[in-house]
Amino acid sequence: AQSVTQPDIHITVSEGASLELRCNYSYGATPYLFWYVQSPGQGLQLLLKYFSGDTLVQGIKGFEAEFKRSQSSFNLRKPSVHWSDAAEYFCAVGPFNFGNEKLTFGTGTRLTIIP
Amino acid sequence: EAGVVQSPRYKIIEKKQPVAFWCNPISGHNTLYWYLQNLGQGPELLIRYENEEAVDDSQLPKDRFSAERLKGVDSTLKIQPAELGDSAVYLCASSFRGGGEETQYFGPGTRLLVL
Numbered sequence: 001a002q003s004v005t006q007p008d009i010h011i012t013v014s015e016g017a018s019l020e021l022r023c024n025y026s027y028g029a030t031p032y033l034f035w036y037v038q039s040p041g042q043g044l045q046l047l048l049k050y051f052s053g054d055t056l057v058q059g060i061k062g063f064e065a066e067f068k069r070s071q072s073s074f075n076l077r078k079p080s081v082h083w084s085d086a087a088e089y090f091c092a093v094g095p096f097n098f099g100n101e102k103l104t105f106g107t108g109t110r111l112t113i114i115p
Numbered sequence: 116e117a118g119v120v121q122s123p124r125y126k127i128i129e130k131k132q133p134v135a136f137w138c139n140p141i142s143g144h145n146t147l148y149w150y151l152q153n154l155g156q157g158p159e160l161l162i163r164y165e166n167e168e169a170v171d172d173s174q175l176p177k178d179r180f181s182a183e184r185l186k187g188v189d190s191t192l193k194i195q196p197a198e199l200g201d202s203a204v205y206l207c208a209s210s211f212r213g214g215g216e217e218t219q220y221f222g223p224g225t226r227l228l229v230l
Contacts, residue, residue, distance in 0.1 A: 004157075032216070043119075043206060044158070044221040051216045090157050094217070102171070103148075103219060105157025 002027040002093050006106035013081050014114050021076040021109050023091030033074040034092040034103070035065055044090065050074065061085070086113045117141065119222030121207050127228045133195035136225045140188065140209030147184055148219060149192050150206040158206050164190065165212065197229045 003026045013019050025031055032051050036044040048059025055067040065076045074091060088110050094103040120139040128134050140147050146165050150158035161180070163171040166187040175182065179198070184190040194201055204226050208219040 034218070036221070041226075043121075043223040044208075046218060046220065049218055092157070102160055102163075103158075105159070107155070107157050 002031065002102075002104045004091050004093050004104055004106035006089075006091055006109050008109045009107070010110045010112065012112040012114060015083055016080050019076075019078045019081045019085070019111070021089050021091075021111070023074045023076065023106060024072050025074065025091075025093045026072065027093055030069075031093045033065075033067060034094070035059065035063070035074075035076050036090045036092060036105075037061075038088045038090065038108075040087070047076070047089075081111075081113055083113045083115075086111055119207055119209050119220055121205075121222040121225055123225055124223060125226045125228075127230065128197055129230050130199055131196040133193065134197050134227060135194075136192045136205050136207075136227075138190045138192070138207030138209075138222060140190075140207070141220055144209035144211050144220075145187070146210045146212045146217070147190050148208040148210075149182060149190070150208065150221075152204040152206055152224070154203070161192070194227075197227075199229050202227055202229045 005024045034049045035047040037047050038044050047063050048057050050057050050067045058064050063078050067074050088108045090108045091106045092103045122137050148163050149161040151161050152158040162175045162182050164184045182192045204224045206224045207222045210217045210219045
């Protein structure tokens with residue numbers, strides 16, 4: 001069964017600083033990978049996704065993520081964070097084939113931005 | 116394009132009372148998901164529909180939870196009777212499944228508090 005680990009429960013970053021959120025997955029084949037963001041009291045918004053091809057994917061709001069098969073990782077990055085980026089970030093993996101369409105989420109990383 | 120719509124956004128009930136949540140997916144999406152999100156956790160799948168058919172309800176506590184998706188569009192999730200431990204966020208998501216690369220889009224969720 002697939003699983004996702006987000007090792008950082010809470011990260012605090014200064015506004016304007018760079019950001020990297022870690023995500024490691026466990027799956028026996030090439031996974032489909034996603035990053036979602038959840039603001040307080042809101043649902044999940046898709047930031048970006050990886051299905052195949054170029055391992056560096058660009059998303060909305062200036063985010064990007066890199067798929068590294070050798071490290072089973074899909075870390076999320078942003079060169080300069082804004083106060084509005086404060087939220088909960090979830091990494092998810094989904095195989096989406098042979099009838100197994102389940103999305104498995106990590107436990108999330110809470111991002112706090114300080115002035 | 117309208118997103119996934121859920122109602123109500125918030126619900127407070129006393130234990131042992133029934134409660135129902137409604138979801139309207141994105142137009143054209145044939146697959147609908149209900150997820151449960153406990154505080155500080157990522158979402159976990161309760162049930163997945165393809166059109167009118169519930170194709171994965173293995174995680175749905177069938178003694179008190181039920182769901183339906185009449186006509187393959189809107190869906191309702193019901194809890195009867197509610198327990199204190201059911202306090203959580205109930206998220207609905209939809210996707211179009213047909214080309215292999217499937218992306219789920221989430222609604223804002225219903226926040227349930229059972230007293």
